[in-house]
Amino acid sequence: MDCIFCDIIEKKSKAEVLFENKSVISFLDIRPVNYGHALVIPKNHYIDFLSIPLIELNNIIEVTQKISYAINKSINPDGLNVITNNGQAAGQSVFHFHFHIIPRFYKDSFTFKPVLKNYERDSITEFAEIIRSEIKLERV
Numbered sequence: 001m002d003c004i005f006c007d008i009i010e011k012k013s014k015a016e017v018l019f020e021n022k023s024v025i026s027f028l029d030i031r032p033v034n035y036g037h038a039l040v041i042p043k044n045h046y047i048d049f050l051s052i053p054l055i056e057l058n059n060i061i062e063v064t065q066k067i068s069y070a071i072n073k074s075i076n077p078d079g080l081n082v083i084t085n086n087g088q089a090a091g092q093s094v095f096h097f098h099f100h101i102i103p104r105f106y107k108d109s110f111t112f113k114p115v116l117k118n119y120e121r122d123s124i125t126e127f128a129e130i131i132r133s134e135i136k137l138e139r140v
């Protein structure tokens, strides 16, 4: 399986590593939205947010907050986006789960301005009901 992030973990490919422990690694995104844009990934290969086990996600969240503090302190942005793209339609291009930590500035090139919809009549409740029916406390 070809995976650029697995290559980085195995040191077959170079990266500007910010932090590493036994299960998580963080490095700078090679094509940043803004300088200091970082990625945080599990060392085990999982495709996306839906397939990563909760215990691994907990480890990643902890490191993601740690790196976010460091970026905030060192780069002093106006804000931060912490995001994960899941699936090609959502903009995922590397299919090894990752969080992006993107330092944001009032005047930067990143636009995220959707045309927002309105729910018609009671359809908000219908959407809530079909989603609620799928909520189960399953995996740990």
Ligand code: AMP
Residues within 6 Å of the ligand: 004, 013, 015, 028, 029, 030, 031, 032, 039, 084, 085, 091, 092, 093, 094, 095
């Ligand atoms: P996504 O599009 O959400 O899957 O994000 C993948 C990110 O990985 C993109 O922002 C790429 O710029 C970044 N990326 C791809 N290859 C590398 C690499 N070799 N080193 C660092 N970042 C990379």
Ligand code: ZN
Residues within 6 Å of the ligand: 003, 004, 005, 006, 007, 044, 045, 046, 095, 096
């Ligand atoms: Zn991988």
